[in-house]
Amino acid sequence: MTSRIKVLSDDLISKIAAGEVVERPASVIKELVENSIDAGATRIKIIVVNGGKTMMQVIDNGSGMTEDESLLALERHATSKISSYADLVGVMSLGFRGEALPSIASVSRFELLSSVKDAETGTKITVAGGSIRSVVPSEAIPGTSVTIKNLFYATPARRKFLKSPPVEYRHILEAVKRFALGRPEIAFEFYNGDKKVFQTKKSDLLERIGETFHRSYIPNLMEVTGSGRTLKLTGYVGDPKLIRKSRGEQYLYLNGRYISDRKMSSAVYKGYGDLVSRGEFPFFVINLLVDPQLVDVNVHPAKMEAKFKNEWDVYEAIKTTVHDTVHIGSDAMIDSFQPMYEQQTADIEESRAHHNSKIIQFMPSRTIPPAAELNNMTSFAETDIVEKDNGFSPAVETYKSAFPELQSEPGQPEGLVWQVHNKYIISQVKSGLSIIDQHVAHERILYEKALNLLEKGGGQSQQLLFPQKIELSPEDYSVLLEILAFMNKIGFEITEFGERTILVQAVPADIKAGTEGKVLAEIIDNFRETSGKEVPAHKALAASFACKAAVKAGEKLTQEEMISLIERLFLTEYPYYCPHGRPVIVNLTIDELDKRFERK
Template sequence: MSDIIQLLPDSVANQIAAGEVIQRPASVIKELVENAIDAGATSINVLVVDAGRTSIQVIDNGKGMSETDARLSFERHATSKIRKADDLFSLHTMGFRGEALASIAAVAQIELKTRMASDDLGTHLSISGSRFTNQEPCSCPVGSNFLVENLFFNVPARRKFLKSNTTELNNIINAFERIVLVYPHIAFTLYSNGTELFNLRSCNYRQRIVEVFGKRLNQDLLSIDVDTSLCHIHGFVGKPESARKKTPQQYFFVNERYMKHPYFHKAVITAFDRLIPQGEQIPYFLYFEVPPTNIDVNIHPTKTEIKFENEQAIWQILLAAVKEAVGRFNDIPSIDFATEGKPDIPVFAPHSGTKAPKVE
């Protein structure tokens, strides 16, 4: 009986891997912008044409790449961010798997120009469907300039299932916002078909939120800043009167990484119990800082689902911090803090005060 199991060619394996990592134009922008951040960029420009169907360009002033690194960066599992498995629990970068560029190159046509400050000339690479078609020296600024064209040109089924330009552009804006909100010290621009959508200067967290979502939101934000032995939580929650039936802006970040966390969301909502009408939501922008060894970011391809140690204790800390912020600004008229005092912020007391629900 003949053997039937075969190793897939790299080009096919990369296309399959790209299905998880690169789902739409917004995925490309997320990966390229995160790479620019990891390269130390202080200015990042994003330009899209036809919501990314025709082209996506990301230009940064980071440290750039050498000729060898530029070519190697498009190989699967090639990364400068980790060296061994244990490094996954001490991450200080956005990327770490070494899959993004290989996945993009498998389903698009890419032009890369990059140069390091120590080099007189940069490198110009051309790739189409994982195949290198050109590599030559070039004159270019320090940093990297990625031009991604004809996304999914060789996977017609994937291209056919992209949504309308309006929907895909909204996805791009959502991905862009999740990044710029946690890096206010970096200047960003976003252009669509030559029209400027965002031009964000370097600023602080509150200024960045207002720049992105408008000045009206500024008057509704209450600041939070609590530091314990388990975590540091800072950011902003909306006043009770800012509650709306339509889901407002709600963002969690941990160690400068956007995350989805329904469990912590419940803590915020619990803090507003009986203060806002049922079915309404308040905006929040909350930033967690924890030791990298106390979280696992490698449980989902998008890296947005993150597992914490001591989640129940952090739930209590978050609940108390939000309650304290609302009370401090006298937005709870039924409570007299002069006599009752403000809520204590627990350091590690899982059995005191409001009990945190079990982690599902």
């Protein structure tokens, strides 16, 4: 009987191993840059084309390899990093498994150029789908250059699962940023095609953060230094001005290796305490220096996870150090909140005084006036937006006829709806009480409006008196370029204006002039969080715009504005849920109220 169990071929073994090591183009960049760092490189250049699908190249000035070493490096489990179990237990190099190069070469068209210091010639090796095609002498170069073309061409099933080039590019960008922040002593160059994304010089961590993100980050950083029984930690954490609504600017390192550890990251959040709320994420770059004998980084082939022997000691050290750092200047940090609060209050008051387009749009019978007209408005009474008639505006009369069940009972106050804590709108209905969240109600209205504009165009804009020049981080700039055409359809007028810089000339009428920078940052954050989750790009953008442009909790609305908001809500296709799935309306029946008061 023929055995059903067979020994797999080396080629198939390599392709299976590649599935663990090479998940996407960013995985390739990660493995190649780790090799460059382990080779002692002080300069590393990374080039990607078409999100890494077409070509990736990593060039370094490290120690290089001889011809024999280059060929051995393409064998599975061949490495210069370790030679015994004792080496594995105390490993400090980023790579050590000897799987990366053969795994990458097995699923791509691979070219390696390398030479050692003072050599007269180098070595050039070409590989296709795991098979070595040629080994020839080449000119001597200072270090090693690895070029990858047509990733996953040999495994089409894997290639079709790759995301769009912009999405894959952002994953690569994030991988490069992790190395740049973790190794400030190394100079990095990063190119997307022929366009330079960023270039850093050898520096300290503070300067590197400014180079990688933006120099405006530097004044808002606090240095972290501390220690525990088994570790030391260094780095920087951001003040409240660097708190964002999405993850992405949190970097945790273990002995210079970037790690993904939810428990240790939560220790940082705990250290901030009440300074951050749920759904907010502070900026931090923290490096943990731990005896390698007390950690295990050989948990997964990606080497981004670690196990700590004294896990809770590490957790407490991080939490305590961050807490002490951010609370030493707690008075100053509270002061930094005060201008933000005062500005928000001023914005609301200005909104009430000048009637920006967001409030005016609540009135369905009125088109949005031009920006110049808005500046001349001082109160509803001075415009023809609301005409009083028998104590009610036309909007109220329309509302009464459309929703007769909401009319006041005889002897009750004239008001049809009430606002509670400037957040919820409450109205009596025949069955009890109806409670509406004003923010998510307006969000649903703006979402469906934005979807319509993205399909047909023609969004109304208000021109800015002084166009705003805004410089973005590389990742934010990449996201904006991806959604720029959509943004212009809904009323923005944005053009590229140099490296990582945009010029905002107009904003949608629903957005208050002067807040365009903040709104853009929030839309980008929200889009980054929602895109790629089986949500079409245009719907993700519409949801992001609606969330950030909608009337906020805390804004006081007049009776007419509340009624108009409800009218517009019930003209939408799905009035009961916001684009993110949160309920818009909660009903409390008389029976439920009676039970709460123990009448039944």
